[in-house]
Amino acid sequence: MPKDKLKIGIYELTGCAGDALLIVDCEEELVNIFTAASIEAFLMAKSDNRHGELDVALVEGSVSTEKEKEELLDIRKRARVVVAIGGCACVGGPQAAFLDKKEWEKNLKKVYGNIEFSHSRPLQSKPIDAYIKVDCYLPGCPIGKAQFLSTFARMVNGNPPELFRFPVCVECKWHENDCLLNKDILCLGPLTLAGCGSVCPNFNVPCFGCWGPTEEANRTSEYYLLREKGFDTEVIKNRMANYSGTRITEFFEQFRKEKR
Amino acid sequence: MKTISIDHLPRVEGNGGVFATIDGHVITEVKLVINEGPRLIERLTVGKTPEEDVSIAPRICAICSVSHKNAALRAMENALGVKVQPKITLLRELAHMGEFIESHSLHVYYLALPDYVGFPNAIAMASKFPFEVKIALEMKQFGNAIMKNLNGRMIHGENMVIGGFGSFPTREDLVWIKNRAIQFMPFVFRTVELFCGLDYPTVPESDTLYACCEPGNGQYGFWGEEIILSTGEKVARDDYKSLTNEFLVSHSYCKRSHYKGNPYSVGALARVNVLGERLQGESAKMYKKYFSPRWKKNPLFHNAAQALEILYCFEKVPELVDEILAIPENPPVVPYTTKTGKGTGLVEAPRGLLIHHYEVKDGLVSDVDIITPTAQNAEDIERYCYLAAQKLLDEGKEDAIRDRMDLVVRAFDPCISCSVHMAEVKRAPSDDWKKKLAELQPAGPAFIGIGKEGRSDDRAGLDLAAGMKEAGMENVYLETEIEEDHSLEGLAGRPLIFLDIVNMGEPAGKIAMLPLQHVFWNAVLSHRLLPAVSNRLTYDQIKNAYILGIQPESIEEGGRLSNSVRAAVEKILEEITN
Ligand code: SF4
Ligand code: SF4
Numbered sequence: 001m002p003k004d005k006l007k008i009g010i011y012e013l014t015g016c017a018g019d020a021l022l023i024v025d026c027e028e029e030l031v032n033i034f035t036a037a038s039i040e041a042f043l044m045a046k047s048d049n050r051h052g053e054l055d056v057a058l059v060e061g062s063v064s065t066e067k068e069k070e071e072l073l074d075i076r077k078r079a080r081v082v083v084a085i086g087g088c089a090c091v092g093g094p095q096a097a098f099l100d101k102k103e104w105e106k107n108l109k110k111v112y113g114n115i116e117f118s119h120s121r122p123l124q125s126k127p128i129d130a131y132i133k134v135d136c137y138l139p140g141c142p143i144g145k146a147q148f149l150s151t152f153a154r155m156v157n158g159n160p161p162e163l164f165r166f167p168v169c170v171e172c173k174w175h176e177n178d179c180l181l182n183k184d185i186l187c188l189g190p191l192t193l194a195g196c197g198s199v200c201p202n203f204n205v206p207c208f209g210c211w212g213p214t215e216e217a218n219r220t221s222e223y224y225l226l227r228e229k230g231f232d233t234e235v236i237k238n239r240m241a242n243y244s245g246t247r248i249t250e251f252f253e254q255f256r257k258e259k260r
Numbered sequence: 261m262k263t264i265s266i267d268h269l270p271r272v273e274g275n276g277g278v279f280a281t282i283d284g285h286v287i288t289e290v291k292l293v294i295n296e297g298p299r300l301i302e303r304l305t306v307g308k309t310p311e312e313d314v315s316i317a318p319r320i321c322a323i324c325s326v327s328h329k330n331a332a333l334r335a336m337e338n339a340l341g342v343k344v345q346p347k348i349t350l351l352r353e354l355a356h357m358g359e360f361i362e363s364h365s366l367h368v369y370y371l372a373l374p375d376y377v378g379f380p381n382a383i384a385m386a387s388k389f390p391f392e393v394k395i396a397l398e399m400k401q402f403g404n405a406i407m408k409n410l411n412g413r414m415i416h417g418e419n420m421v422i423g424g425f426g427s428f429p430t431r432e433d434l435v436w437i438k439n440r441a442i443q444f445m446p447f448v449f450r451t452v453e454l455f456c457g458l459d460y461p462t463v464p465e466s467d468t469l470y471a472c473c474e475p476g477n478g479q480y481g482f483w484g485e486e487i488i489l490s491t492g493e494k495v496a497r498d499d500y501k502s503l504t505n506e507f508l509v510s511h512s513y514c515k516r517s518h519y520k521g522n523p524y525s526v527g528a529l530a531r532v533n534v535l536g537e538r539l540q541g542e543s544a545k546m547y548k549k550y551f552s553p554r555w556k557k558n559p560l561f562h563n564a565a566q567a568l569e570i571l572y573c574f575e576k577v578p579e580l581v582d583e584i585l586a587i588p589e590n591p592p593v594v595p596y597t598t599k600t601g602k603g604t605g606l607v608e609a610p611r612g613l614l615i616h617h618y619e620v621k622d623g624l625v626s627d628v629d630i631i632t633p634t635a636q637n638a639e640d641i642e643r644y645c646y647l648a649a650q651k652l653l654d655e656g657k658e659d660a661i662r663d664r665m666d667l668v669v670r671a672f673d674p675c676i677s678c679s680v681h682m683a684e685v686k687r688a689p690s691d692d693w694k695k696k697l698a699e700l701q702p703a704g705p706a707f708i709g710i711g712k713e714g715r716s717d718d719r720a721g722l723d724l725a726a727g728m729k730e731a732g733m734e735n736v737y738l739e740t741e742i743e744e745d746h747s748l749e750g751l752a753g754r755p756l757i758f759l760d761i762v763n764m765g766e767p768a769g770k771i772a773m774l775p776l777q778h779v780f781w782n783a784v785l786s787h788r789l790l791p792a793v794s795n796r797l798t799y800d801q802i803k804n805a806y807i808l809g810i811q812p813e814s815i816e817e818g819g820r821l822s823n824s825v826r827a828a829v830e831k832i833l834e835e836i837t838n
Contacts, residue, residue, distance in 0.1 A: 016319050016325075017322050017323065018319075018325070018415045018416060019322075021322045021323060021415060022415060025404060025414060025415075093319075094316050095304065142322060142415050142416060199412050199413055199417075200418045200426075203417075203418070203419040203426040205412070205419055205421060205426035208312070208315045238307075238308070238312075242312055242315070242316055
């Protein structure tokens, strides 16, 4: 193996393992991935995993236990570049939607009662950047194949990743779909980061926002578009909260500022 | 005191482990630990609309996302009094089949098989089973393609909605699915033969209770309105709690289940044990051929049951497609007006019984209960690990405990059992064809020349066979002779060597002896006869068949044999006739 091969580790914290599964599902390209880089660790795909220095660590899942937090800190120490892959790592995922600690504790109790866990203390789920510096975010629930492969290819060749910053609606227009909002269906396309290829509207179902919130500048007008359509702020906010994790607060903060 | 641990169980679940503690001559404890953090998905959807719930709830597990989607839809539709058209149910069932095909083929070939044939993982196994590794991957891809087609994405698609479908697959898509399923059949049979015929260890064996959905109408199937147990008892959908009785243990965030104080098992083995007699067609034949009372007490037979279910799915898919195509109208999404209600949805996920229960109040979800297969199996996984560990310890085989527990846990296929070792599956054809040929000579191989005249290098196989006949060799045939004769039986017991050109991506004239399994089914061959012949071969024959191939320069219509290939033909003839 030439020694200039990029050393890559793929790690899973708490989530549904969909991002790792998606990587595994890139069947055709996997051989090339494994040849282009040296995959040091990928629990889902191999058993001979090493835990040394890394050029890039891809981390899926939110931090939800003390043990995961330690694991993550260790990964950061070993890796030159850390990429958050998938909604759970980027924004905390659905499990990070309990915004205040009290509410989370109440719900933890509701599900697990007063039991004292012996193996690892639970933590309120947070995106990985709550604990470490993240160099790149690959959004999606799960991440998209095209975006993953292009990011991966750029990284292997030493280029910075290039991700979309505009909303799903742009991709939806590329696909020449009839806009669902015209049929008074609440579609989160205007507020959601593009990258999935507008799959849901392509299938005539509204976007649920699983790529997380877009940070593109014209979101305010997009937001007003939804308001004009008669959707109430609370309803939009509730729905945006499903996949925006801890970002939802900043997101609406920003709106308030832009409005002024 | 000593602890044997399998932390980070490779090839089962990224975040799990089994720990056994030995004290003197006794196993004092066995723990299955699931380190995944708590996600509280059940609480997350409280306060959301039903639509949002059926989007979020499947995010529990990517590998079972279609099962979760179907369970959520069934529960929600029960709660809201939505009745969908038969076409919708059929399409959902087809998507469900996709998930089973994907999940089962991945599990049996990539996770379970390496253990039984003595390899650390599937990549290593590919050296000996390249054919299985390759076609299993295609089978898995096929499962994904079905899900993507019907649900929008292979993971977490949103096309299946409350009351129907966002959009419908085209007729072409459905016909493609059907045809592709039929094409896989020979391999599916081999899968059943392989996994049902494996020599499963006798430790651990112990009776247990099995539970699965009762599909109704005396059918085999993956959902229903009741649960049926191996005792014959039935539990109504809404009484599911009397079966599952969830409780918690401090060493895992995954809840546990007990029925009347006893552990029970769910999954492929449970379904086959409870419903096996109801299988139809080829699946019924295979069931009769392989089923034995050992299946009822040995969890390792999960793999055999999964293989049987792969066959069930491949028989079912074309049937479902025909039924769907018989209903031309695409029913619109059924709207609902009910704002309050409760409902339960029962489905079989690949790993077993999956239950979603919802209460909706004034249009918002007010209570959620989700019971996963792994939660129900956890107790039995620990129990069987314990039995195995203790038995092996009694027999003085302490060293074997770790591997055996590994085998047991893996058989149950808990949660995320993904680990596809398919990197480096491709291998370069070897260039020492002479050595291989010499090795086969004592067994009296038969040679079959394949090709077509008047198509440049495509005639090479025929020229080779003609040259051999001329030199007075026996057991040499032309493809046309085999085709007319239709009896390959006369060749039984002999290695078969097909003479043909093969596109190996090498310089023209390159000669290689390839095990047929390397190239079988793959379109590296210049024409279609070979698959036609090889489909008639038994598995034993395929394992003992080869292609003596030459890299062609061209197969253009009307062209002549190229010089490089002519030289290769001469080289082979010289070697063989000497
Ligand atoms: S709102 Fe939805 S349907 Fe309309 S353009 Fe945007 S993504 Fe497409
Ligand atoms: S359309 Fe929206 S919900 Fe659908 S995949 Fe894309 S981002 Fe996710």
